[in-house]
Each structure stands twice: as structure tokens, then as C-alpha cells.
Amino acid sequence: MKVKFTLTMDDVVVDDKCIDQIIMDWETEIDQQKILEVSHQWITTQNFLTQRMVGLTRVGESSLTIEPLEEA
Numbered sequence: 453m454k455v456k457f458t459l460t461m462d463d464v465v466v467d468d469k470c471i472d473q474i475i476m477d478w479e480t481e482i483d484q485q486k487i488l489e490v491s492h493q494w495i496t497t498q499n500f501l502t503q504r505m506v507g508l509t510r511v512g513e514s515s516l517t518i519e520p521l522e523e524a
Contacts, residue, residue, distance in 0.1 A: 454481055454521045461501065463512025479521060487518060 458477040464470070494500055494516050502508050 453483060453487075454479060455487065456519050456521055458517045458519075459514070460516075461511045461514045463510070464508065465510035466505075467507040468509075491516075491518070 456477060456479045458475065461474045462472065464472075464474055497503070501511050501514060
């Protein structure tokens with residue numbers, strides 16, 4: 453299944469620099485089980501982003517959306 457991820461982070465500190473907002477999006481092929489795993493980790497893991505991104509030390513608010521893309 454092809455999906456689009458959109459990660460929005462507000463009030464971010466990266467390498468000691470304050471940034472108001474960062475928005476990243478990407479498309480990938482992923483199966484339904486992996487989507488459920490990512491969603492579960494996002495919800496249940498404290499500091500999910502700072503543990504995975506080098507230089508990221510603070511995120512005020514964040515959201516992750518996952519939307520399926522129609523096959524052409």
C-alpha cells in the first residue's frame with residue numbers, strides 16, 4: 453500500500469537553534485501491519501521524535517498523519 457506521511461513539529465529546538473515549525477512529508481510503500489506499529493509507537497513512546505532524530509532536543513507540539521494514496 454502506498455501512503456503519505458506528514459510530520460508537523462512546532463516549537464522545536466535542533467542543535468540549540470529554536471525553530472517555530474518544521475513540516476516533513478514523504479511517500480512510501482508500507483503494509484497495514486507496519487502502519488499500525490508506527491501509529492502505536494507514536495502514541496505510546498515518550499520522546500518518540502527526540503530519540504530518533506539527531507540534534508533534536510525539544511518538540512513542543514507534534515502531529516503525524518498517515519493517508520493512503522490511490523493507486524494510478
